[in-house]
Amino acid sequence: MKDAAPQTIYLKDYKPFGWIIDDVHLTFRLHPTATRVISRIRFRPDYDVHDRPFMLHGEGLKHISAKVDGHEVELHHVNGGIEVDVPHAPFNWEAEVEINPEANTALEGLYMSNGMYCTQCEAEGFRKITWYPDRPDVMAQFTVRIESDAEHTPVMLSNGNGLYYAQDNTQSPAPNISIYQDPWPKPAYLFALVAGDLVAHEDKFTTMFGREVDLSIWVRPGDEHKCAFGMEALKKSMKWDEDVYGREYDLDEFNIVAVDDFNMGAMENKGLNIFNSSCVLASPETSTDGNFERIEAIIAHEYFHNWTGNRITCRDWFQLCLKEGLTVFRDAQFTADMRSEPVKRIDDVLALRARQFPEDQGPLSHPVRPESFQEINNFYTATVYEKGAEVIGMLKTLVGDDAYKKALDLYFERHDGQACTIEDWIQVFEDSTDRDLGQFKLWYTQSGTPNVTVREEYTDDTFSLHFKQSSEPTPGQNKKLPQVIPVAVGLLNDNGEEVVPTKILELTEPEQSFSFEGHATRPVPSILRGFSAPVVLHQDIDNSRRAFLLANDTDPFNRWEAGRMLARDSLLSSIREGNAPNSDYLVGLRTLLGDTSLDPAYRALMMGQPSQSELAGVLHQAGVTPDPAAIHAASEALRSAKAEAFADILPEIYAANQVSGAYSPDAEPAGKRALANAALGLITKLDGGATAATQYAKANNMTLQLSALSALLDAEAGDEALQAFYDQWRDDRLVIDKWFSLQVMHAKPEALAKTTSRLTNHLDFDWKNPNRFRSVMGMLAAHHAGFHHESGASYALLADWLIKLDPVNPQTTARMCSAFQTWKRYDEDRQKLAGAQLKRIAEQPNLSRDTSEMISRIRG
Ligand code: ARG
Ligand code: ZN
Numbered sequence: 001m002k003d004a005a006p007q008t009i010y011l012k013d014y015k016p017f018g019w020i021i022d023d024v025h026l027t028f029r030l031h032p033t034a035t036r037v038i039s040r041i042r043f044r045p046d047y048d049v050h051d052r053p054f055m056l057h058g059e060g061l062k063h064i065s066a067k068v069d070g071h072e073v074e075l076h077h078v079n080g081g082i083e084v085d086v087p088h089a090p091f092n093w094e095a096e097v098e099i100n101p102e103a104n105t106a107l108e109g110l111y112m113s114n115g116m117y118c119t120q121c122e123a124e125g126f127r128k129i130t131w132y133p134d135r136p137d138v139m140a141q142f143t144v145r146i147e148s149d150a151e152h153t154p155v156m157l158s159n160g161n162g163l164y165y166a167q168d169n170t171q172s173p174a175p176n177i178s179i180y181q182d183p184w185p186k187p188a189y190l191f192a193l194v195a196g197d198l199v200a201h202e203d204k205f206t207t208m209f210g211r212e213v214d215l216s217i218w219v220r221p222g223d224e225h226k227c228a229f230g231m232e233a234l235k236k237s238m239k240w241d242e243d244v245y246g247r248e249y250d251l252d253e254f255n256i257v258a259v260d261d262f263n264m265g266a267m268e269n270k271g272l273n274i275f276n277s278s279c280v281l282a283s284p285e286t287s288t289d290g291n292f293e294r295i296e297a298i299i300a301h302e303y304f305h306n307w308t309g310n311r312i313t314c315r316d317w318f319q320l321c322l323k324e325g326l327t328v329f330r331d332a333q334f335t336a337d338m339r340s341e342p343v344k345r346i347d348d349v350l351a352l353r354a355r356q357f358p359e360d361q362g363p364l365s366h367p368v369r370p371e372s373f374q375e376i377n378n379f380y381t382a383t384v385y386e387k388g389a390e391v392i393g394m395l396k397t398l399v400g401d402d403a404y405k406k407a408l409d410l411y412f413e414r415h416d417g418q419a420c421t422i423e424d425w426i427q428v429f430e431d432s433t434d435r436d437l438g439q440f441k442l443w444y445t446q447s448g449t450p451n452v453t454v455r456e457e458y459t460d461d462t463f464s465l466h467f468k469q470s471s472e473p474t475p476g477q478n479k480k481l482p483q484v485i486p487v488a489v490g491l492l493n494d495n496g497e498e499v500v501p502t503k504i505l506e507l508t509e510p511e512q513s514f515s516f517e518g519h520a521t522r523p524v525p526s527i528l529r530g531f532s533a534p535v536v537l538h539q540d541i542d543n544s545r546r547a548f549l550l551a552n553d554t555d556p557f558n559r560w561e562a563g564r565m566l567a568r569d570s571l572l573s574s575i576r577e578g579n580a581p582n583s584d585y586l587v588g589l590r591t592l593l594g595d596t597s598l599d600p601a602y603r604a605l606m607m608g609q610p611s612q613s614e615l616a617g618v619l620h621q622a623g624v625t626p627d628p629a630a631i632h633a634a635s636e637a638l639r640s641a642k643a644e645a646f647a648d649i650l651p652e653i654y655a656a657n658q659v660s661g662a663y664s665p666d667a668e669p670a671g672k673r674a675l676a677n678a679a680l681g682l683i684t685k686l687d688g689g690a691t692a693a694t695q696y697a698k699a700n701n702m703t704l705q706l707s708a709l710s711a712l713l714d715a716e717a718g719d720e721a722l723q724a725f726y727d728q729w730r731d732d733r734l735v736i737d738k739w740f741s742l743q744v745m746h747a748k749p750e751a752l753a754k755t756t757s758r759l760t761n762h763l764d765f766d767w768k769n770p771n772r773f774r775s776v777m778g779m780l781a782a783h784h785a786g787f788h789h790e791s792g793a794s795y796a797l798l799a800d801w802l803i804k805l806d807p808v809n810p811q812t813t814a815r816m817c818s819a820f821q822t823w824k825r826y827d828e829d830r831q832k833l834a835g836a837q838l839k840r841i842a843e844q845p846n847l848s849r850d851t852s853e854m855i856s857r858i859r860g
Pocket of ligand 1: 122
């Protein structure tokens with residue numbers, strides 16, 4: 001049944017289910033178009049709550065039968081499911097439904113991908129499999145029996161431990177039977193089933209208390225050679241969670257499956273993680289250093305969910321950040337430990353500014369814990385995930401490392417097996433530290449990016465910092481209260497020596513001052529070290545001060561930030577006043593690049609400059625309407641100026657950072673390649689692609705091959721290499737995704753819509769595959785000057801494709817709508833063009849709940 005008007009769900013309306021489940025038995029008779037699902041569930045009343053009708057969710061189910069204690073019952077259809085008259089006593093529920101996995105293009109529930117059965121149930125996909133209380137606060141033990149024909153689905157997996165596998169000769173034709181039992185109670189969103197012709201890359205792990213765990217990564221035949229790296233990442237994650245959080249794995253097996261058609265990155269189903277193949281499959285020939293690092297992080301993330309998400313889950317979907325913010329924070333700690341801490345921090349802040357800040361400063365702004373939604377899938381956002389992780393980082397900074405550890409131990413001890421709220425989480429910290437965190441909780445409930453302004457004063461040996469904090473109104477929140485903002489500050493003297501080591505200043509008031517006494521000379525402050533809070537810092541300092549910090553700051557994050565701000569201000573002054581690139585920036589950066597005592601990965605980050613959309617955001621925040629063409633021109637001019645200014649040192653940097661020997665994705669060689677490839681980008685501006693062509697010809701790994709191809713395209717000398725690349729990789733879907741992306745990325749702004757449109761006519765543009773769709777349309781949206789080209793052609797093209805994809809896959813469509821979230825930053829003509837496309841999408845008949853919610857929020 002389709003809803004008439006979209007319904008809004010509110011946190012304040014939360015009510016428990018009213019029944020408790022003792023156990024769940026599911027039988028799946030798999031068939032591509034007519035799978036039967038038989039459920040047997042024991043319910044008993046929750047005597048604390050006995051005022052509700054018995055309601056089960058269900059969506060798109062073909063009903064066969066339903067019995068209560070053996071008697072067929074009548075279903076009363078209600079919004080989102082059914083109500084049934086049941087006794088007010090324990091009873092047995094038995095139901096049979098039929099579903100069609102092959103027709104399931106939304107990739108939610110049970111669906112087929114390349115001939116294999118798989119599931120995605122978070123957040124509310126289980127209701128597409130059978131009648132069930134599909135809510136995270138209903139936890140139960142599952143036993144799952146899978147029956148299927150042996151030929152097409154030799155491998156059949158579900159959650160927990162495999163109990164039994166055999167052919168059933170009592171039926172004809174005799175199906176294969178597989179039985180799995182999960183001893184750990186879990187909500188339905190963690191259910192998973194996989195069946196198909198799969199092969200395993202196997203290994204073993206012995207836990208801290210001696211449990212032997214069988215590890216498998218399951219892939220389609222032909223992908224076996226892409227599993228080894230993921231397996232190493234998994235073992236490192238298991239060990240790290242024991243060492244750092246004291247968390248042991250709790251089943252006899254742990255399975256990962258790679259799936260080609262997947263809406264998101266990966267999913268932490270209990271004991272059976274399902275991954276988008278792009279987030280687990282890796283080989284040196286086909287994956288870049290960036291892919292390797294991301295895969296390692298995602299494997300860790302999903303594994304860490306076993307404790308933060310599965311053993312302790314969320315009471316309701318408003319609490320999503322309880323598991324996601326914490327798990328992102330944990331995977332960031334892991335990556336910092338495996339690789340470089342400062343580099344990881346800078347990468348995360350770059351991502352936060354690129355994705356979370358625009359969200360929080362526009363029409364989609366919402367609190368880390370939202371208060372209402374129409375479609376929960378629309379709230380798997382940068383705010384919930386990344387700002388959610390920042391909030392945990394601030395909490396740790398405020399209470400200290402030891403107290404954080406104590407609080408986490410208490411959290412696991414007190415809440416194991418429960419479905420919790422943010423209140424529970426905060427209570428754990430209050431109980432273990434005796435701190436009042438009432439004001440801190442505003443980070444969860446108040447949306448928007450706080451602005452922090454700082455002014456310096458120096459009188460009579462006393463150096464003072466005067467802070468102000470404020471937040472602009474966001475949708476649904478006009479008035480803001482001051483938040484607790486930990487500001488890490490250190491002081492340097494004129495020689496660049498640290499005279500006051502990093503100290504945490506706690507801002508709690510709208511205005512607040514802090515003094516440092518006994519400084520005979522005026523110190524230089526380094527403020528918001530390590531990006532200690534997700535805020536916008538306004539500091540009235542000149543270029544020479546920034547250059548001083550770029551040369552001397554003892555905090556690696558702020559040293560990088562000083563360079564970043566110089567680059568940013570240089571760009572802003574070219575955009576606004578047509579000024580030439582700033583020489584403090586070029587001189588400072590030059591010194592740094594030549595400093596071989598610095599980590600190459602860090603120097604590579606230093607070479608970067610703010611993206612065009614970041615600049616548009618900064619201009620908009622400053623009350624200036626951004627002009628995409630001017631931003632593009634200034635960005636290109638700065639890159640050319642860098643190429644000119646560093647012409648003499650670039651070949652040396654390039655040569656010194658070549659890596660010899662067998663490829664390794666480790667941080668050290670990857671950092672060298674990052675620096676060499678950043679140098680290559682600038683060298684190409686000078687030599688027209690000669691160096692890149694040589695690198696392309698010699699490349700024996702994807703990092704070198706792709707960066708060379710990218711440089712060649714930049715120099716408009718890439719046609720031949722592009723064809724060669726296609727011919728070499730035409731059978732590898734993940735590499736062909738890169739081939740599509742690169743062409744969109746390198747289109748001239750005025751040609752973007754045409755180039756993209758041409759690519760959508762390519763035979764390999766399989767638009768129903770989310771990775772392929774994103775590799776083209778995601779890049780269209782990310783191409784700032786081209787997406788916002790004055791013709792409006794890209795707006796129209798994206799809208800065409802969103803309209804086309806929506807009936808097929810609402811979730812992926814809705815996510816991509818956020819391309820339009822900044823539309824009100826731009827001039828009136830562009831607003832008219834984008835606004836017309838948004839209206840056209842909104843007026844489509846039968847628009848999905850997902851897309852309709854996104855478009856209506858974006859239109860405002
Ligand atoms: N819990 C998964 C993760 O963070 C994400 C799944 C999101 N799925 C969705 N349909 N919204 O690892
Ligand atoms: Zn997650």
